Amino acid sequence: MTWLSKGTTAFGLVLLTHACYSAHEHSALQSHRAASLSSLASAQSSAVSSLPIDITIETIVATLIVCLGLVSGTSQLRPIQWRVWAGKIEREGEAGFRNSSGEVDKDYVGNPFRLLESRPGFIDIRKQRREFATWVKGRPTGT
Template structure:
């Protein structure tokens, strides 16, 4: 995450903590004045408006959640291509520079060229050629080879 996204996320978390604290304080003040609410209810006044959370705390909570979401979205890295050939082409063109994070470190799951194993494997084995070479080696070995005796 860059410092901009971290600061936006931190600011949103600070707003969210303040909204939670304000909601808690409102509920504590409301519970301590329960006796006064019961006396108001006996007078015939609607108590549903007294028990609800104030509008400014609700707005602050929603704004804080959106600010935290914005900070998290700003800090996410770019999406990778879904197709292997597109991803391998990016690796071939850009190399490690294309997979650097925002802070300049190499991405943790960068494995290099995924097709390198296919490019470095040995070719097909010609069994007939190897059998012919082995037969020639055996024929030449009978006349020239001496087995050392112990």
């Protein structure tokens, strides 16, 4: 995460904390007000008030700012298709998989086709039989 995304996320969390505190204070004041009104006039029913619009807007904006900060700090997405990802590895190597701090990502494994490229080919038994027969014919006989 870069400092800009960390700052955005921290600012959004401060706003969200303030919105939660404001909502808590509003509910505490409403319950205190309802308790004092019920002692004055026990026959009247107290109306339940909803959260003020400014606290609701602050909560929504803070949540969006936190999401923006978290999304802007994520690493670049990898291609979905295996051949595209493997092609990027072959072209760019480790340089294509460095994060914002300059370190190679922990899930970088190198060329995914390395095992397929280094394995021995299929064995041609007939070719080996001919080579053996040629070797046997060319070998000096007798001791």
